[in-house]
Amino acid sequence: MxxxxxxxxxxxQLEMKLEAAQQKGPKRHKIDVMSSEVVDSNPYSRLMALxxxxxxxxxxxxxxFTVAVVGVGGVxxxxxxxxxxxxxxxxxxxxxxxxxxxxxxRLFFQPHQAGLSKVAAAAETLRDINxxxxxxxxxxxxxxxxxxxxxxxxxxxxxxxxxxxDLLLSCVDNFEARYAINTACNELNQCWIESGVSxxxxxxxxxxxxxxxxxxxxxxxxxxxxxxxxxxxLKKDGVCAASxxxxxxxxxxxxxxxTLKYLLKFGxxxxxxxxxxxxxxxxxxxLKPNPVCxxxxxxxxxxxxxxxxxxxxxxxxxxxxxxxxEDNDWGISLVDESANExxxxxxxxxxxxxxxxxxxxxxxxxxxxxxxxxxxxxxxxAQMKSI
Amino acid sequence: MxxxxxxxxxxxQLEMKLEAAQQKGPKRHKIDVMSSEVVDSNPYSRLMALxxxxxxxxxxxxxxFTVAVVGVGGVxxxxxxxxxxxxxxxxxxxxxxxxxxxxxxRLFFQPHQAGLSKVAAAAETLRDINxxxxxxxxxxxxxxxxxxxxxxxxxxxxxxxxxxxDLLLSCVDNFEARYAINTACNELNQCWIESGVSxxxxxxxxxxxxxxxxxxxxxxxxxxxxxxxxxxxLKKDGVCAASxxxxxxxxxxxxxxxTLKYLLKFGxxxxxxxxxxxxxxxxxxxLKPNPVCxxxxxxxxxxxxxxxxxxxxxxxxxxxxxxxxEDNDWGISLVDESANExxxxxxxxxxxxxxxxxxxxxxxxxxxxxxxxxxxxxxxxAQMKSI
Numbered sequence: 156m157x158x159x160x161x162x163x164x165x166x167x168q169l170e171m172k173l174e175a176a177q178q179k180g181p182k183r184h185k186i187d188v189m190s191s192e193v194v195d196s197n198p199y200s201r202l203m204a205l206x207x208x209x210x211x212x213x214x215x216x217x218x219x220f221t222v223a224v225v226g227v228g229g230v231x232x233x234x235x236x237x238x239x240x241x242x243x244x245x246x247x248x249x250x251x252x253x254x255x256x257x258x259x260x261r262l263f264f265q266p267h268q269a270g271l272s273k274v275a276a277a278a279e280t281l282r283d284i285n286x287x288x289x290x291x292x293x294x295x296x297x298x299x300x301x302x303x304x305x306x307x308x309x310x311x312x313x314x315x316x317x318x319x320x321d322l323l324l325s326c327v328d329n330f331e332a333r334y335a336i337n338t339a340c341n342e343l344n345q346c347w348i349e350s351g352v353s354x355x356x357x358x359x360x361x362x363x364x365x366x367x368x369x370x371x372x373x374x375x376x377x378x379x380x381x382x383x384x385x386x387x388x389l390k391k392d393g394v395c396a397a398s399x400x401x402x403x404x405x406x407x408x409x410x411x412x413x414t415l416k417y418l419l420k421f422g423x424x425x426x427x428x429x430x431x432x433x434x435x436x437x438x439x440x441x442l443k444p445n446p447v448c449x450x451x452x453x454x455x456x457x458x459x460x461x462x463x464x465x466x467x468x469x470x471x472x473x474x475x476x477x478x479x480x481e482d483n484d485w486g487i488s489l490v491d492e493s494a495n496e497x498x499x500x501x502x503x504x505x506x507x508x509x510x511x512x513x514x515x516x517x518x519x520x521x522x523x524x525x526x527x528x529x530x531x532x533x534x535x536x537a538q539m540k541s542i
Numbered sequence: 543m544x545x546x547x548x549x550x551x552x553x554x555q556l557e558m559k560l561e562a563a564q565q566k567g568p569k570r571h572k573i574d575v576m577s578s579e580v581v582d583s584n585p586y587s588r589l590m591a592l593x594x595x596x597x598x599x600x601x602x603x604x605x606x607f608t609v610a611v612v613g614v615g616g617v618x619x620x621x622x623x624x625x626x627x628x629x630x631x632x633x634x635x636x637x638x639x640x641x642x643x644x645x646x647x648r649l650f651f652q653p654h655q656a657g658l659s660k661v662a663a664a665a666e667t668l669r670d671i672n673x674x675x676x677x678x679x680x681x682x683x684x685x686x687x688x689x690x691x692x693x694x695x696x697x698x699x700x701x702x703x704x705x706x707x708d709l710l711l712s713c714v715d716n717f718e719a720r721y722a723i724n725t726a727c728n729e730l731n732q733c734w735i736e737s738g739v740s741x742x743x744x745x746x747x748x749x750x751x752x753x754x755x756x757x758x759x760x761x762x763x764x765x766x767x768x769x770x771x772x773x774x775x776l777k778k779d780g781v782c783a784a785s786x787x788x789x790x791x792x793x794x795x796x797x798x799x800x801t802l803k804y805l806l807k808f809g810x811x812x813x814x815x816x817x818x819x820x821x822x823x824x825x826x827x828x829l830k831p832n833p834v835c836x837x838x839x840x841x842x843x844x845x846x847x848x849x850x851x852x853x854x855x856x857x858x859x860x861x862x863x864x865x866x867x868e869d870n871d872w873g874i875s876l877v878d879e880s881a882n883e884x885x886x887x888x889x890x891x892x893x894x895x896x897x898x899x900x901x902x903x904x905x906x907x908x909x910x911x912x913x914x915x916x917x918x919x920x921x922x923x924a925q926m927k928s929i
Contacts, residue, residue: 159546166549173556173560192780193782195643196643198647200782201785202786204743204781205784208741210784233791236649237788241786241788256570256582256585257585257588259627259671260586260627261627262649265667266670266671355595356588396588398591399592399802400627400795401796401798404620405791412788415786415788421820428822435800437822437824
């Protein structure tokens with residue numbers, strides 16, 4: 156029979172093993188200031204190197220920004236992980252779903268998390284990855300009346316400085332949630348980027364919405380890369396949409412890349428960018444808002460935008476010249492309006508179609524013939540209605 | 543003082559806690575046959591849905607394939623995770639590096655893995671994610687003489703059926719390793735896809751190499767999206783390349799998406815696909831092999847390819863017609879050679895440049911003027927030498 160001393164020794168041994176198992180390994184400690192120092196222990200050296208490379212002027216500003224990610228599924232979870240690894244200041248995560256084994260064909264979640272809420276499971280993993288990021292979770296459906304008001308209040312007050320978030324990323328998988336986000340963002344004058352992946356898993360898109368300046372979700376049906384799949388064949392009992400970690404990883408990558416460009420002001424942020432996986436086709440276009448949009452706040456934002464002098468971004472010069480207007484954070488300048496007005500064009504890039512029709516006519520054109528940069532939505536809708 | 547019974551009870555309690563901590567949660571069990579059943583517990587339902595969607599004919603064939611991933615860093619680790627979640631049959635992982643906190647700005651590895659070998663850390667995570675995938679690890683540098691021979695032997699015998707791997711993916715970050723892979727693949731007549739991300743983190747590419755049929759790494763300098771960064775400013779003490787989880791995630795996604803298209807025979811596999819993050823520009827092109835390539839096995843493969851009748855892929859018909867040659871797994875048909883011969887063109891897509899010069903002349907053209915689909919490498923090299 157074991158002595159008391161032997162039992163006590165066994166307890167000490169078990170406690171050490173338990174501590175080791177619970178800690179999983181050395182935890183990463185918090186880091187007060189982002190450093191460029193090139194040592195193996197610095198998780199920010201490869202990001203701060205973007206400054207020396209001339210890509211980003213002040214990478215460390217990333218810590219000042221708050222981004223809301225709505226939907227923490229195949230696209231949203233990878234989006235949140237990328238932002239966390241980039242060292243974003245604060246992340247707000249919204250979802251009301253649970254992790255299931257059926258999600259394991261996408262990146263991020265792991266089988267041992269099955270049954271946990273997506274926001275709780277994501278927050279735990281993300282805090283392990285980068286404890287410097289302030290992560291807040293909201294485990295509810297934003298489309299119910301009470302929750303919608305809480306969602307509006309949260310995105311308008313929960314930034315690091317107690318105001319509106321700097322950008323909202325829509326990573327939801329259904330029409331109602333997109334519509335709720337659109338309604339909230341128009342009312343709050345909140346910039347956001349919509350993202351989506353088709354039900355056949357081989358195409359996707361991102362679309363930047365600046366209220367009043369670019370088309371909102373209610374201005375026009377979101378553009379999707381033509382897939383030739385009849386959506387009516389879906390939604391039957393025992394039928395699910397297809398998904399791939401590849402397509403969702405690419406869309407999350409493009410979404411966060413454009414988020415970094417938008418927040419840190421480098422490169423060109425795309426208004427609309429599509430991805431068709433079967434042919435490696437990536438259409439881009441600009442979408443103007445619809446003057447007869449059904450969303451009243453959209454029309455208010457459009458009037459506000461029209462009342463402002465028209466602006467374009469300054470093309471970055473070879474040499475660092477002083478900006479024309481030094482008090483202008485965005486590097487923009489006044490230009491003659493007519494010089495900035497593109498020709499009205501009425502057809503979409505080949506291979507692109509609308510996700511749904513604004514009219515009652517279901518015969519949405521699947522694709523049109525000529526490539527172009529800018530689409531006049533009024534003409535587009537008139538064209539659709541005439542079919 | 544505690545009694546023996548109390549101590550024993552404490553031991554039982556600690557053992558249970560330890561077991562729970564070590565297991566982390568419910569482990570996913572192995573699954574013998576991929577099922578399309580739409581239930582929350584089926585990790586393959588969203589992949590098998592690709593069949594009903596008409597995208598892939600036999601998704602479950604993924605289990606028959608073996609893919610080698612060389613380099614398990616920012617691109618290779620995500621590549622391996624995507625293939626694991628897609629349910630690939632066998633993965634061979636090659637790397638000789640250790641996980642560091644400085645890698646935490648890319649996806650996949652976590653801080654508690656710092657200090658572990660990349661292949662061991664990756665294999666542990668991947669087996670947790672999908673125990674159905676057979677993962678083999680090779681923790682060595684493939685460029686040394688002994689290891690190179692072992693590498694050659696491994697990729698030519700370690701497929702699931704004891705032969706050559708079905709595809710090799712190069713996710714390495716240096717010239718020597720790419721050259722070693724190219725040498726091995728030309729000798730073994732092994733198809734592979736090269737990938738790379740620029741040192742300023744904002745561009746990348748993938749390139750499919752079919753020995754004798756498309757340009758190999760020695761035929762021509764790999765094409766890179768112009769970055770205007772002087773590589774001589776790098777490689778100094780205390781200076782590291784920049785990297786972003788976004789760019790690496792996009793490149794990994796495009797790499798694995800093209801791997802799936804190549805293995806499962808759907809869509810069009812790109813020969814060369816670039817990504818320029820600043821402008822969301824994705825050039826594609828086809829590259830023919832160089833008849834005076836320095837790699838002798840490349841020239842042998844070219845002669846073998848020339849001796850075969852020229853082929854093109856059948857365009858998929860609206861209705862399922864019988865293939866012209868039923869014993870032809872690849873759905874290819876004989877065509878008149880002249881009909882398949884593109885016009886010789888001598889300029890690259892705008893915004894693309896060569897990574898290095900084959901001649902001793904360092905004045906590589908940074909970009910050229912017209913977009914095109916096919917590049918004649920002989921003309922290109924002649925053009926470069928004439929500068």
